[in-house]
Amino acid sequence: MKYFNIILNNCEEVSMHYATEKKTNWIKRSEYKIHLIFCKCCQNYYKQTLKIEKDLLNIKNKIDQNKSIIASDEFKNELISSIQKKLNQQ
Amino acid sequence: MQFILKNQEEINLLVQQLVTEHTDYLFQYAKLKLKHEDDIKDLIQETFLSALKNFNQFQNKSSIKTWLTSILRNKIIDHLKKKSTMTIDDYLSATEEHFNQMFFDTTNFNRWQEKILPNQFINSDFNTHEKNEFASVLYQCIDHLPEKIKPIFISKYLDEEKSETICKEFNISQSNYWVIIFRCKTYLRNCLEKKDAFNP
Numbered sequence: 317m318k319y320f321n322i323i324l325n326n327c328e329e330v331s332m333h334y335a336t337e338k339k340t341n342w343i344k345r346s347e348y349k350i351h352l353i354f355c356k357c358c359q360n361y362y363k364q365t366l367k368i369e370k371d372l373l374n375i376k377n378k379i380d381q382n383k384s385i386i387a388s389d390e391f392k393n394e395l396i397s398s399i400q401k402k403l404n405q406q
Numbered sequence: 407m408q409f410i411l412k413n414q415e416e417i418n419l420l421v422q423q424l425v426t427e428h429t430d431y432l433f434q435y436a437k438l439k440l441k442h443e444d445d446i447k448d449l450i451q452e453t454f455l456s457a458l459k460n461f462n463q464f465q466n467k468s469s470i471k472t473w474l475t476s477i478l479r480n481k482i483i484d485h486l487k488k489k490s491t492m493t494i495d496d497y498l499s500a501t502e503e504h505f506n507q508m509f510f511d512t513t514n515f516n517r518w519q520e521k522i523l524p525n526q527f528i529n530s531d532f533n534t535h536e537k538n539e540f541a542s543v544l545y546q547c548i549d550h551l552p553e554k555i556k557p558i559f560i561s562k563y564l565d566e567e568k569s570e571t572i573c574k575e576f577n578i579s580q581s582n583y584w585v586i587i588f589r590c591k592t593y594l595r596n597c598l599e600k601k602d603a604f605n606p
Contacts, residue, residue, distance in 0.1 A: 325515030328506070335591045337569075338584040357522040364522075367593045368598070371544055372563040387433040392446060396425050399454050400418050 324351060327358050334362045417458070424454060428474050435475060438548060438564060439557045449485060453478040479565060483575050486557060494578050497554045498585055509592055536564050547597035551590055558583065559590040 330351045333340060339347075352358055429450065434505075436446040456477055464473060492500070510516040551559060561572045573583050 325517050327518045328510045328516040331518075331592070332584070332588040335588045336584040338581070355570075357433070357518040361595065364595050364598075368544070368591060368594055369563075371541060373566075384503065387429045387450075388454040392425055392429050395429065395447075395451055396422055398451060399421050399425070400505065402455060403417060403421070403458060404414070 326351070327355060327361075330355070330358050331361050335359070335365045354364060420461070421454070421458065424457070424474070425471070431471060432474060432478055435564070436478060436482060438560050439478055440485075441553050445485065449478060449481045452481055456481075479561075482557065490554075492554075494554060494558070494576060494586075495582055498582055501552075505589055505592075510595070542602050543598060544594070547594050547601070549595055550597055555586045556588060558586050562587065 329350045332338070333344075333348045334352070352362065432450050432453065433446065436449060440446050440449075453474060457474055464470070468476075505520075506512055506516070509519050511519050548556070548560070558572055558576055558578070561567045561575070562569070567575075569580065569583055572578075573580055578586070
């Protein structure tokens with residue numbers, strides 16, 4: 317009974333399995349599948365993390381579009397003069 | 407193809423061009439990994455300086471942006487190693503209990519602490535406006551990830567590095583690497599849920 321309780325209730329282990337690409341043996345994978353069939357929370361967590369992952373993979377393109385975080389002109393001008401000064405010293 | 411810089415004027419022009427074209431991207435990239443703006447500014451300056459010193463060796467195999475980003479990436483890793491007073495393994499052990507208590511019922515076989523409900527985004531396709539809104543909230547949530555593990559998570563998704571490379575660079579075991587990925591996704595999911603990003 318304790319064994320079934322562990323399989324059916326350990327959301328942390330199951331969610332970790334589905335949120336990562338960590339390799340596990342087929343017995344564990346079967347246990348996780350059984351858990352997933354019965355656990356609505358883990359099913360939802362799994363679907364949500366898939367969605368997050370998909371968006372994370374596009375984040376590289378989003379950096380260029382994200383205009384809310386940009387370096388100030390003041391910093392850029394300071395950077396130019398400081399780099400030029402350091403290069404001239406060498 | 408190699409770039410040969412002939413005189414001071416040419417170098418000054420190149421400095422201006424590089425800084426004007428690439429600082430915003432490098433700033434945003436570093437902002438995803440580091441918290442303190444002063445550190446970010448110093449590392450960006452060091453990146454340009456190293457790039458310019460070695461500019462004659464720049465091979466046109468990748469874009470200048472990619473080349474600069476990889477220099478900055480290595481500088482950030484070195485900076486984090488120097489600054490770190492606690493190893494990542496120690497950090498994970500020290501925060502394990504807190505993380506578990508935050509999300510899981512440790513007295514009941516580690517079931518989820520709160521019910522994770524289905525959200526609108528699972529079954530529906532976002533329009534462009536909703537997609538952008540979701541992305542900007544996701545961006546904010548990434549910013550709130552714990553500073554110690556955020557660079558590792560970003561290395562996977564932004565730099566698209568393999569797990570073996572990341573483990574080597576940050577000196578962590580494979581199993582702790584997966585713990586970090588799991589924790590970050592759980593923090594992100596929680597943050598998105600709180601900001602109601604699932605129902606834009």
